[in-house]
Amino acid sequence: MEVLTSYLLQNWALILILIAFAIMLKITVFLSKKTVIRMYSLIIGIFLFSIIVFVEFYLTDLNQYNLIREIMMALRYSATPLLIAFILFTQIKKGRWYVLIPAFIIMVINIISIFTGIVFSLDDAGNLKRGVLGYLPYIGAGLYSFALIFILIKNSNKQVTEIIPIAFLAFAFISGLVFPFIFGKDYAKIFCTTIAIALFVYYVFLILQLTKKDALTGLLNRQAYYASVKHNPKDVTAFVSIDMNGLKAINDSQGHIAGDEALITLSRCFKMATQAKQLVYRIGGDEFVIICHKTSKEELEKLIESIKESVAKTEYKCAIGYCYSPDKEKTINEMIRISDEMMYQDKAEYYSTTK
Numbered sequence: 001m002e003v004l005t006s007y008l009l010q011n012w013a014l015i016l017i018l019i020a021f022a023i024m025l026k027i028t029v030f031l032s033k034k035t036v037i038r039m040y041s042l043i044i045g046i047f048l049f050s051i052i053v054f055v056e057f058y059l060t061d062l063n064q065y066n067l068i069r070e071i072m073m074a075l076r077y078s079a080t081p082l083l084i085a086f087i088l089f090t091q092i093k094k095g096r097w098y099v100l101i102p103a104f105i106i107m108v109i110n111i112i113s114i115f116t117g118i119v120f121s122l123d124d125a126g127n128l129k130r131g132v133l134g135y136l137p138y139i140g141a142g143l144y145s146f147a148l149i150f151i152l153i154k155n156s157n158k159q160v161t162e163i164i165p166i167a168f169l170a171f172a173f174i175s176g177l178v179f180p181f182i183f184g185k186d187y188a189k190i191f192c193t194t195i196a197i198a199l200f201v202y203y204v205f206l207i208l209q210l211t212k213k214d215a216l217t218g219l220l221n222r223q224a225y226y227a228s229v230k231h232n233p234k235d236v237t238a239f240v241s242i243d244m245n246g247l248k249a250i251n252d253s254q255g256h257i258a259g260d261e262a263l264i265t266l267s268r269c270f271k272m273a274t275q276a277k278q279l280v281y282r283i284g285g286d287e288f289v290i291i292c293h294k295t296s297k298e299e300l301e302k303l304i305e306s307i308k309e310s311v312a313k314t315e316y317k318c319a320i321g322y323c324y325s326p327d328k329e330k331t332i333n334e335m336i337r338i339s340d341e342m343m344y345q346d347k348a349e350y351y352s353t354t355k
Contacts, residue, residue: 007054014050014193018043021200028207038090042199045086049079050192057189063126070114070122077119078107081140083195084173088148091155099147106140109133138177145173155218165205172198214282216260217267225281228291229332235293238300238324239335241343242270242307244286245317245350262316269310273303289339300324319347 008015021043025036056072059065085103092099113119118131149170156162172194179187212224220228244266251259263286270280270288277293292300304320311318321343323335330338 003058006058007051010054010189011050011192014046014196017193017196017200018047021196021203024200024203024207035090038086039203042083042086042090045079045083046192046196046199049076049083052076052079053189053192060126066122066126067114069126070120073120073128074107074110074114077137078103078110080137080176080191081106081144084141084144084148087199088144088151091148091151102140103144106137109136141173142177145170145177149173162205165202169198169202217264217282219267219271219288220279220281222281222283225283225289225291228279228281229336236291236332236335237295237326238292238322239339240290240292240300240304240307241321241336241339242288242290243319243343243347244288245319245347247286265314266311266316266318269314270307273306273310275299275303278303289336297324297326317350319343319350321346 022040025039025043028036052072052075056069056076059069059072082100082103085100089097089099110119113121113131113133116131117129119133119136120131121129123129149166152166152169153163156166176187176191176194180191212220212227214221244263247259247262250262263282267280267282267288270290274280274290275295278295279291279293281289281291283289290303292303295303300322304322307320321339321341323330323338323342325335
C-alpha cells in the first residue's frame with residue numbers, strides 16, 4: 001500500500017493528463033478509428049513507462065535487487081525510442097510498421113546489455129556505468145524525434161498556428177534528451193509527465209486545426225477561407241482561382257473514388273508549388289483558391305508556372321485565373337471577382353478546344 005501511495009503521489013499529474021487525453025479521444029469525431037486506437041495504445045505505453053521508471057528508482061533507493069534494476073533500466077532505455085517511434089507510426093498515414101524496427105533493435109541490445117554491459121551496467125555499489133554503446137538509446141530517440149518533427153512539418157500547411165505546437169513538441173523531446181545530462185538521473189522521474197503534456201497540448205492544437213482542414217485533401221477548408229478573407233485582408237497581394245476540368249466526367253465514367261483521387265493529386269500539386277505565405281483552400285467540390293500574402297509579381301508568376309508544370313505531369317487538367325494588386329487599389333471582393341473571371345475564361349477555352 002505504501003508503494004502504491006508513493007507511485008500515485010509521484011505520478012498523479014501524469015495520471016490526470018492521461019485520463020484527460022483518453023476522454024478527449026473518446027469524444028473526438030475528427031479522427032479515424034485506427035488513429036484513435038493507436039493513440040490509446042500510446043496512452044497505455046506512457047502509463048506502463050511511468051511504472052517502469054518508478055520501480056527502477058524505488059529499487060535504487062533501496063540499493064537492492066540489482067538484477068531487477070538492470071531489467072527496469074533496459075526497459076526504460078528501450079521505452080523512450082519506442083514511444084517516439086510509435087508516435088511517428090501514428091503520423092504516417094499508411095502505417096508503415098517498419099519504422100518501429102530500429103526501436104526494437106535498440107530494445108534487443110538493451111536486453112543483451114543486462115548480461116554484457118554493452119550499454120549499461122551496475123557496479124558493486126549499485127552505481128550506473130555506461131558501456132561502449134551507452135549513448136545508443138539517446139541517439140535512437142534523437143533520430144526518431146527528428147524524423148517525427150520533419151513529418152509533422154511536411155504534413156502541415158506551414159501556418160504559425162501549426163508550427164508553434166510542433167515546435168513545442170520538439171522542445172519537449174529535446175529537453176527529454178538533454179536534461180538528463182544537465183540535471184542527472186532524477187529528470188527521468190518527470191520525463192513521462194513531460195512527454196504526456198507535450199502530446200496532449202499538440203493533440204488539442206491538432207483537433208483545432210482539423211476543424212480548418214478539408215477532410216479529403218488536407219488543404220484548408222471553406223470555413224478557414226472565409227475567416228482569412230474577413231480577418232487578414234491587409235497583406236493580401238494576390239488571389240489565384242483554380243477549378244478542375246472534367247471532374248464530373250471522371251465521376252460518371254470511373255466512379256467517385258477516382259474523382260477523389262484526382263482531387264487529392266491536384267491538391268498535392270498546388271501544395272508543393274506554394275510557399276509558406278501562399279495558402280491553399282478547397283472551397284468547393286473541384287474549386288480551389290490560393291491567397292497570397294506579401295507576394296511579389298515575380299513570385300506570383302513563379303507560383304502559377306510551378307502549378308502548371310506540376311499538373312502537366314498528371315493526367316488531369318485545371319483552369320487557372322489570378323488577380324494581383326500590391327498597392328491595395330482593389331478590394332478583396334474585386335480581386336476575387338477578377339480572378340474568377342479569368343479562371344472561367346480559361347475553363348471556357350479549354351472546353352472549346354476539347355469538343
